[in-house]
Amino acid sequence: MTALKKWSKNRYVLHELIRKKIKTQYRNSILGIFWSILNPLLNMLIMWMVFSQFFGRNDPVYPIYLLTGNILFQSLRMATDGSLSSIVDNRGLITKVKIDNYLFPLSSTLASLVNFAFSLISLLVIMLCMQFIGGYTLYGYQIVSIILMMPAFLLFEYGISLFLSAVYVFCRDIKHIYSVFLTLWTYCTPIFYQIDRIDSSSILHKILKLNPMYYFLTYFRDAMYNCSYLGMGMPSWKILGLLYLFGLISIAIGAIFYNALKKKFLLYV
Amino acid sequence: MEENNDVVLLRIKDVDMEFKIPALKFDTLKERVVNLFKRKKAPPKRLKVLENINCEIKKGESLGVIGHNGAGKSTLLKLVAGIYKPTKGEIELNGSVVLLNLGAGFDMEATAEENIYLNGAILGFSRKEMKKRFDSIIEFAELQDFVKMPLKNFSSGMISRLGFSIAIDIKPDLLLVDEVLSVGDANFQKKCIEKINNLKQQGVSFMFVSHNINQVKNLCEHTLWIENSKVTGYGPSKEICNKYIEYCNQKKI
Numbered sequence: 001m002t003a004l005k006k007w008s009k010n011r012y013v014l015h016e017l018i019r020k021k022i023k024t025q026y027r028n029s030i031l032g033i034f035w036s037i038l039n040p041l042l043n044m045l046i047m048w049m050v051f052s053q054f055f056g057r058n059d060p061v062y063p064i065y066l067l068t069g070n071i072l073f074q075s076l077r078m079a080t081d082g083s084l085s086s087i088v089d090n091r092g093l094i095t096k097v098k099i100d101n102y103l104f105p106l107s108s109t110l111a112s113l114v115n116f117a118f119s120l121i122s123l124l125v126i127m128l129c130m131q132f133i134g135g136y137t138l139y140g141y142q143i144v145s146i147i148l149m150m151p152a153f154l155l156f157e158y159g160i161s162l163f164l165s166a167v168y169v170f171c172r173d174i175k176h177i178y179s180v181f182l183t184l185w186t187y188c189t190p191i192f193y194q195i196d197r198i199d200s201s202s203i204l205h206k207i208l209k210l211n212p213m214y215y216f217l218t219y220f221r222d223a224m225y226n227c228s229y230l231g232m233g234m235p236s237w238k239i240l241g242l243l244y245l246f247g248l249i250s251i252a253i254g255a256i257f258y259n260a261l262k263k264k265f266l267l268y269v
Numbered sequence: 270m271e272e273n274n275d276v277v278l279l280r281i282k283d284v285d286m287e288f289k290i291p292a293l294k295f296d297t298l299k300e301r302v303v304n305l306f307k308r309k310k311a312p313p314k315r316l317k318v319l320e321n322i323n324c325e326i327k328k329g330e331s332l333g334v335i336g337h338n339g340a341g342k343s344t345l346l347k348l349v350a351g352i353y354k355p356t357k358g359e360i361e362l363n364g365s366v367v368l369l370n371l372g373a374g375f376d377m378e379a380t381a382e383e384n385i386y387l388n389g390a391i392l393g394f395s396r397k398e399m400k401k402r403f404d405s406i407i408e409f410a411e412l413q414d415f416v417k418m419p420l421k422n423f424s425s426g427m428i429s430r431l432g433f434s435i436a437i438d439i440k441p442d443l444l445l446v447d448e449v450l451s452v453g454d455a456n457f458q459k460k461c462i463e464k465i466n467n468l469k470q471q472g473v474s475f476m477f478v479s480h481n482i483n484q485v486k487n488l489c490e491h492t493l494w495i496e497n498s499k500v501t502g503y504g505p506s507k508e509i510c511n512k513y514i515e516y517c518n519q520k521k522i
Contacts, residue, residue, distance in 0.1 A: 005393070012390035020379055020387065096373040097391050098351040173298035266353065267288065 010100060017107035021082070022114060036118035040071050041125075047192055061225060064126060068221050069191035071119045076157055076213065077182060079112035083161030084168050084175060091269040101265055102258060105161040113154065120146075123224065145223035145235050152243040153216060159250025166258045169268050189213045212246040215239055277363065278443055278474050279326040279349065284358035286319040286344055318344045320498045322358070324491075326443065331475040333485035333506055335513055336495040342478045343370070345495070346445045349476065364442025367392060369432055369449050377421040381412055381431060384420055388435050402438045409464075410434035411457075425452045437464055440473055447478045462488070486510045 026032040044067040051057045051066075059065070083105035087094070090104050127138055167174050188211050195214065198205045208214060222235035290313060319341045326332050334342045347353050348360060350368035374388045385406055389399035407413055410430040420428060429449040436444055450458050465475060465488060479485050485492055485506060492509040494502035502509045 009390070009393040012393065012395050013387075015396065016383075016387045016390040020376065020383060023383070024378060090376075092372060092376065093374055093391070095352070096370060097368065099374075099391055171298060171301065267290065 010103060013099065014103055014107055014110070017103060018111045018114070021107055021111040033118060036115045037122045040067060040074065040119045041122045043070055051192060064123070064130070064225050065221065066192055067123055067126060068224050069189070069217060071116065071123060072217055072220050073186060073189055073191055073213065074119070075112050075116040078115060079109045079157040080160045080164060081178070081182065082112060083108040084164045084178060087165045087169055087265065088269050094269055095266060101262060102162065105165040106158060109154065109158045109161050112157070113150075127225070141234060142223050142227060145227070146220070148240060149216070149219055149223065149243060152240070152247040155247030156212065156216070156250045159247070159252070159254035162251075162254030162258045166261045169265055170261065185211075185213065189217060191217075215242055215246065219243060276328040277325050278328045279476075280361040281322055281324050281349070282359045282361070284319060284322040284348065284355045284360060285317070286341070286348060286353065287356040288316045288318060290314045290316055318498055319348070322500055324493050324500075324503055326474050326476065328442070329469065329472045329474060330491065331469060331477060331489040333489035333492040334476065334478045334495065335480075335482065335485060335492060335510070336501075340495045341498045342495055343447055346370070346447050346476065346478060349443075350445055362443070366443045366445065367436045367439060367441040368445045368447065369436045370447035371425060371432075371449060371452065372428055373432060375420055375428065375432070378419055380417050380419050381423070382416050384431070385435060389439070392439055394439065406434045406438050409437070426454060426457070429453055430457060433461060437468060440468065440471070443474045443476060445476045448480070450479070450484070451481065482510050482514060
């Protein structure tokens, strides 16, 4: 089969798998995909109440700070946690038809992108509210900056997904290990706190800055509101370059593990 | 069809298939770590499923595959379908192939409708193309009332009907049929046999795994008899099938 024909076939399969993934996610739910918009908003509301009431954070941009952090991290969580068991769950397909196994984690990752797009709507709603109140304007280049970031973010997610789904075939513990790791990762990422408020000479500060998600989130926030709110213009190209580097490293590690293990999938799933 | 008769559709040459089955299967980290410190490690078990298989199918011809359970018939079909790679030897296929076994390419959680599209995509057809074929597939499978039902609620007969209907609608060059007809009821079986004969006239080849020797005799020009992972007989269906029946009768006594 020529490469082109193979790709067009894989594209059809990918399309069906993504569709299936999103459909099963919201099966028997009344609001369906709208939960992707509503969920981050409600979460933000709770966190905002907690932090403004208990910790006295009364910064007017704080809701957006929370929302951006939540949306981006939730996307990572959905993509990677959703991909983890994707190869094993599709054992019925793998053992009975000829199919490229990487399509399963890829479809889960891309399905999370669809969710991410819907969550962005909730962000847009909040921003338009703020624009209406005043002190904030949404520019076209902000959207462009976010689109520029997405390939890097997808590569990053997909690399982790490939690694997890391949290892999960042989070692089911990874599911529990990763769930603990995700909790740790959540707290190591400045979702509700600001990294700049921690003493910059401390070890903690240095460790927190090793986290790739810190840079993804910084860029995302710069693009979403800092650039216009603080009048900074386009977010930094240097960070964008760094994001692509993270994406490439992640995909390289994921691909190495996947390729080393894929030959034995059929006997273990 | 005359000029097509000599075109070789499938050639299986000196094929060996061996599975390396780990003596112990580890699912958890603890088992893995414990095993790491064990002094004596069990070597992986080598299981030879197929040995030195040779056969070919010409375009428009059909091949029956017979033998006892566990002889390696299904593995041979999976090799032809490309799910496994042979340990040794070559499989040369000049056309499209569809493997039909129970539940192949189906997601039990999804509805019949979704599964038709998923299965179609796996076989290389877009949603648009499958939409055109949808009605005739459902009609042949006689599942009009169950389009929106998840497959997990289907009986095995219904699932095999759906699989068969999709496969015959797509009309591959070679259709691998693995024991799917035996779960359908008598009426549907008759309908399938008619359809298979019809497709054969249109130049579709079949590779047919069955325990129904009469079916094999009627549908296939040649038959491959596999016993204990080796070819025991290969030739015209009548001859091989009669030998097989004789062998089975002897074994009983």
